[in-house]
Structure formats: structure tokens, C-alpha cells
Amino acid sequence: MNPAELKAVVEYMESERGVEREVIIRAIELALQSVGEKNGEVDENLRIEIDRKTFERKAYRRLTDGSEIATTPPHMGRIAAQTAKQVIMQKIRNAEKEIIFEEYKDRIGEIITGTVTRFDRSDVVIELEHGEAIMPSKERVPTEEYEVGERVRALVLNVRERERGPEIVLSRNHPDFVRCLFEIEVSEISDGTMDIKGIAREAGYRSKVAVISHDERVDPVGACVGMRGMRVKNIVRELSGEKIDIVRWSDDIKTLITNALAPARLKHVEADADTQTVQVTVEPDQLSLAIGKRGQNARLTSKLTGWRVDIQKDEESMDFEERVAVAVTKLAAIEGIGDEYAEKLVFSGFLTLEGILAAEMGDLSSIEGISPEQAKSIWYAAEVEYIKEHGEITE
Numbered sequence: 001m002n003p004a005e006l007k008a009v010v011e012y013m014e015s016e017r018g019v020e021r022e023v024i025i026r027a028i029e030l031a032l033q034s035v036g037e038k039n040g041e042v043d044e045n046l047r048i049e050i051d052r053k054t055f056e057r058k059a060y061r062r063l064t065d066g067s068e069i070a071t072t073p074p075h076m077g078r079i080a081a082q083t084a085k086q087v088i089m090q091k092i093r094n095a096e097k098e099i100i101f102e103e104y105k106d107r108i109g110e111i112i113t114g115t116v117t118r119f120d121r122s123d124v125v126i127e128l129e130h131g132e133a134i135m136p137s138k139e140r141v142p143t144e145e146y147e148v149g150e151r152v153r154a155l156v157l158n159v160r161e162r163e164r165g166p167e168i169v170l171s172r173n174h175p176d177f178v179r180c181l182f183e184i185e186v187s188e189i190s191d192g193t194m195d196i197k198g199i200a201r202e203a204g205y206r207s208k209v210a211v212i213s214h215d216e217r218v219d220p221v222g223a224c225v226g227m228r229g230m231r232v233k234n235i236v237r238e239l240s241g242e243k244i245d246i247v248r249w250s251d252d253i254k255t256l257i258t259n260a261l262a263p264a265r266l267k268h269v270e271a272d273a274d275t276q277t278v279q280v281t282v283e284p285d286q287l288s289l290a291i292g293k294r295g296q297n298a299r300l301t302s303k304l305t306g307w308r309v310d311i312q313k314d315e316e317s318m319d320f321e322e323r324v325a326v327a328v329t330k331l332a333a334i335e336g337i338g339d340e341y342a343e344k345l346v347f348s349g350f351l352t353l354e355g356i357l358a359a360e361m362g363d364l365s366s367i368e369g370i371s372p373e374q375a376k377s378i379w380y381a382a383e384v385e386y387i388k389e390h391g392e393i394t395e
Contacts, residue, residue: 003055010055019099025050031090032057048073100131101166105159111180112170116150126152126170139171143204144240153238155180173203178244181235182209188223197249200303204242208260208300212249221246245300253278253307260301264290267314275389277308284313327351336381344369345378353389356382 006028013019032048045062059073114126114133122137124146135154146152154170155177161167171177179196188194194213201207211220224246225232232244250256254269257278268281282290290311291298302309312326324346331342334353348367350356356364356379364375 003057006050006055025052046071097131097166100168101159101161103130104128104156104166104168107156108159109176109180110156111153111177111184112156113151113153114170116146116148116152118148119146124152126154128168131166131168133168133170135170135172139169139173141173141204141240141242143242144172173201175199175201175207178207178209178235178239181238182224185231185234186224186226188213188218188220193218194220194223198304200300202296202300204240206243206245206296206300207239208245208247208304210247210249210256210260210304221248247304253305256305257301257307257309260304261290261297261309261311264297266290271307275308276306277310278305280309280311281314282311287311287313323351334381334385336384337378341370341374341378353382353386357386 010021010024010028013024014021029048029050033046047060047062047068049058049060050056051058057073059071060068061071062068112128112133114128116124117127117132118125120134122140124135124140126133126135133154133156135152139154139157140146152172154172155174156168157171157174158169159166160169176199178199178201182196183190186194189196189211193215194211196209197212198210199207209224211224213220213223223231232246236242236244245260245262247256247260247262250259253271257269257271257280258266261280264282264286266280266282266286268279270279270281271277272279280290289297292300298309298311327346328342331337331345331351332339334342337345344367345351345356345364350359350364359379361372361375361379364370364378365372367375370378
């Protein structure tokens with residue numbers, strides 16, 4: 001490799017790959033030294049140096065007293081020269097990998113932009129400004145399709161060292177991707193006036209974002225929506241149409257649940273701190289709205305608050321058939337009763353745990369299809385469930 005070739009390699013790697021000039025030149029020097037050793041020219045007293053201006057090779061021999069004198073660089077044949085090129089490129093690639101790792105290891109939790117270059121099965125390979133990243137299939141949004149050449153934004157989820165180099169893992173379905181988009185779009189969040197208290201997300205479909213304001217003059221929901229809804233619209237656009245519910249945070253669980261289930265109107269909310277369960281009662285016409293399509297609204301509310309959410313219609317508003325159906329469902333969910341006996345019990349007048357526990361064994365065993373042994377099992381199953389719910393049985 002002559003001086004002109006060396007200079008071209010250094011300038012290319014420096015401008016196009018972002019590797020510092022001194023790192024490249026030092027890699028070349030070490031490569032030339034190692035090639036000499038591979039050719040059987042091992043000489044621990046010989047040092048190869050590249051002139052930083054002319055790119056000429058220089059050689060120095062170390063004397064016994066520690067000083068050095070200039071000498072003629074060892075001759076390199078065609079094979080040795082080719083080997084030198086390979087070693088140089090390998091050392092430069094190693095230096096480049098170190099640079100990439102150092103650049104991205106402190107950017108975990110940030111959003112970056114890259115270009116889709118190819119697919120590795122269902123994983124997406126994305127070219128960044130320096131290096132490549134991967135978006136594994138589990139970090140993709142299930143409703144999104146990506147094309148080669150498409151520019152995408154994603155969250156830096158992890159950066160880890162591998163034998164083949166640093167692996168930069170990206171995500172578009174992580175809840176923190178939504179968090180970062182709000183931090184970018186809503187200045188009151190980025191400057192600390194407001195905080196995001198929690199995010200529950202089903203990527204591609206719906207997210208609930210709970211926010212709180214530390215300034216009473218700032219409405220947290222209004223700030224996230226923005227003038228004419230532009231702030232939240234920009235976020236929804238980036239999320240390919242995913243719906244966003246902005247929830248006003250409250251430390252009171254009843255208020256928080258009410259806010260999270262909006263716009264459904266709730267008739268009654270009862271919280272049990274021991275079981276971390278919230279019982280919600282709604283009018284019949286509000287039930288589907290509160291639960292949401294395929295239970296999504298209730299499910300996301302539960303994720304957001306960390307409490308189990310049980311939504312039911314107001315029994316006073318139910319007709320007889322609806323009340324029977326609710327009673328059967330409740331008893332069928334109890335271990336030891338199940339579907340097998342729930343309907344028999346309800347149609348014999350035993351609609352609740354209290355009703356079963358107040359009955360005589362003979363009353364239960366007189367039900368068609370329930371033997372005395374089965375009656376005992378049903379009674380004890382009801383007793384266990386009642387104690388779970390109330391702590392004890394009151395005589």
C-alpha cells in the first residue's frame with residue numbers, strides 16, 4: 001500500500017465512517033508491524049511509523065541503550081501487502097465498532113431516526129448515521145408495515161456488545177416510545193411543569209397516558225392536546241393512527257379510575273385496597289363504552305392504575321334474565337362450583353355466596369343433579385371464596 005493509497009484510506013474512513021485520523025493511522029502502523037511478524041520477520045526492536053503529512057512509511061530500530069535510529073522499512077511482497085490491507089481494514093473496523101458503541105450506549109431511552117435497509121426474517125435492520133441497528137419482531141408495532149428505504153423513528157431500547165460488534169436494539173412498541181414523543185411534543189413535560197405518571201399501551205391500537213401538572217395554571221390534559229389538537233395529532237400521526245387517551249392523574253384511586261374510563265359515565269365506584277380491586281357499576285347503556293372493544297378500555301385502565309377493574313351493570317337496572325345471567329357468571333367463576341353447578345344453584349334460588357352458606361346441606365343436596373357429597377363440596381367452596389372476599393364468615 002503506497003502513500004497515496006494510505007492517504008485515501010485514511011481520508012475516506014475519517015470523513016465517511018467517522019473514525020478519527022490518529023486512530024486510523026495507529027491501526028495501520030500496528031497492522032504493518034504485525035504483517036512483518038507473520039512473514040517471519042519478527043523483530044521486537046523494529047518500530048514502523050507513518051508520517052502524518054506525507055504518509056510515507058518509516059522504520060526505527062531500538063538500540064541496547066533504549067535510543068532509536070532510523071532504518072530502512074522491511075520489504076513487503078505482494079502477499080504481505082495484501083495481508084497488510086486486510087489487517088488494516090480489520091483494525092479500522094474494530095475501531096469503528098468501538099466508536100459506535102461509545103456513541104449510542106448513553107442514548108438508551110432516546111428517539112433516533114434511521115433508514116430501513118433490509119429484513120432478517122421478521123426483524124427490521126435499520127441504518128443509522130453511524131452503524132446499523134435492529135428492530136426485533138417483538139419490538140415492531142403489529143399494525144405497521146415497513147419498506148426498504150423508508151425513514152423510521154424508534155426508541156433506543158438497548159445497546160450491548162457482541163462478538164461481531166455492538167448491537168443497537170430499537171423499539172416502536174415500547175410504552176417509553178410514546179413517553180418520548182410526548183416529551184418532544186409537549187414543552188410543559190420537557191421543562192418539568194408536568195409529569196407523565198403512567199402509560200398503558202397496546203401498540204398500534206390504543207394508549208392511555210396519565211399526566212399531572214405541578215402548576216395549577218396549567219391544565220395537563222389541555223396542554224397535551226394542544227391548540228386545535230395539534231400536539232396529540234402529531235403524536236397519533238407518528239404512531240400510524242394509534243388512539244391516545246390522555247388521563248388526568250389523581251392519587252385517589254376512585255377518581256383516577258373515573259378519569260381513565262371516561263367518557264363512560266360511572267354510577268358507582270368501590271375500591272378494596274386489600275385486594276387492589278375496584279368494583280365499577282354503570283348503567284346498561286354505558287357498559288360497552290366502559291369495557292371497550294374486546295375489553296380494551298377496562299384492560300388498559302387496569303394496566304395504568306395497577307388495580308384490577310371489575311365493571312358491571314347496575315343490578316337495579318337489570319331485568320330478571322340479566323340478573324340470573326350475572327348470578328350464574330359470578331358463581332361459575334368460583335373454584336369448586338364452576339359452570340357445572342352454577343346454573344343448577346341459581347335456578348334453585350341460590351344466587352349468592354351468602355345464600356349458599358345460609359342453606360342447610362339438605363337444601364343443597366335436594367337440588368336435582370347434586371348429591372350430598374357434591375353439596376358439601378359446593379358449600380365449602382363458597383365458604384373459601386367468602387373468606388377470600390370478606391376475611392371471615394359472620395354468624
